[in-house]
Amino acid sequence: MQIQTEATGRWQLAPENLAATTFPEHADAAVADSAEIIEQQTEYQPSFTGTGKEYFRIWIVNLCLSLATLGIYSAWAKVRRLKYFDRNTQLNGAAFNFHGDPMTIFRGRIIAVLLLFCYHYLFTFSKALALSLFAIFLLGVPWMMRSALRFRLRNTSFMGLRCQFHGTLAGAYATYLPVGLVVLLPGLLGVLIPHKPGIMVFAFIPYLSWPWLHARMRMYQHNGLAVAGIKSSCSLTKGSFFLSYFIIGLSLLIFVMLVGMGTAIFFASFKNHAAESYRIFMEAYSWVLIPAGFLVVLLAYAIFLSGSTLLQVKIWNKSWNATRFPGVEIDSHLPYIAYYFLQLKNLFLTLLTLGLYRPFAVVNVYRFRLQHVSLKAVGLEQLLAMQHAQVAQAGKSGQVGQASGDSSADLFGFDLSW
16 A cells, blocks of 8 residues: 655555565665654544434425325435535535436436336246346346446535546446346246246355355445545455354344244143143233233344344445545444444334434434544645646646546436435
């Protein structure tokens, strides 16, 4: 890794590469200079200035208008939401912004609804139609995912500099084709060979490769980020998530097995005196079955939430800690225990308020994540000022390559998320 010095603008080796480098006779002085460069790094902490109360007003209006318009307003609702969160996200005193066109998002929503309709209803009409739709999905989804990433980043700005996504179309197909194949294969086999349900078990075996597929998606996304001309790099590997998925999956499997064994033992206790024991038990304790069942469900969900939260934390930290920009390092240290109890609190209050606490929960999670991410850079202000100067110079010299690429992202890109 290299770090740009504030004084000369040259690139020098970071400490982790010093040991493997051959130095001249003044090596000690070079090491001291490099250490001084590291000391000059400034840590920048992003912050969120919004509140749950403010977002609640936006959320309730968005919800009511979306319901009143049968979902049509949801595209405009998403723009309002993204603008609120971006404009209240600050780094070094400067805020982000979102510039997306609701009509572009609305077009993506129409395409998403059509795809879901085709998959759930037209997919089972005939084998020929299922194969045709399967091919269309496989060929179309990678292109649409790349377009969605380009649209989201192209319409996000920081200090007047537009973000970009530089992932290639070939990379999108290499990344998302296997994902589409894994997701769509069970449905396709169910249509082609409906009278052999045993084969469906083999159709779900490729899901075991999901940690590898997930890592490839993160690598593609984090390798293509850019702010103006400052492009990212990502050091994730294809096996980065395997251990996390394995440990969490094994823990949940053990929990399910223990619950199953406990249930079997409980009902087996009535085996010798089945009818009489069951009648006595139901007469004495039937009133506790419903609350006990509810508590068991809550306990099961809390344990599932513990596993899913741990997985989120591991993937979030690994992904951002592996992402670098020239002269900028990202440090993500999202803590598991505190994040898990925050999720439990959000779940309890959301259920208690029949969903009305949801916007407060979203703000809490967003702020908590930002509080545990920091950027370390040498002269971030100078780096961004340089990009501003380059963009201005490109505009004066009539270089329209970037502008035409940006407009094509708006014309052909769309957003598929809700």
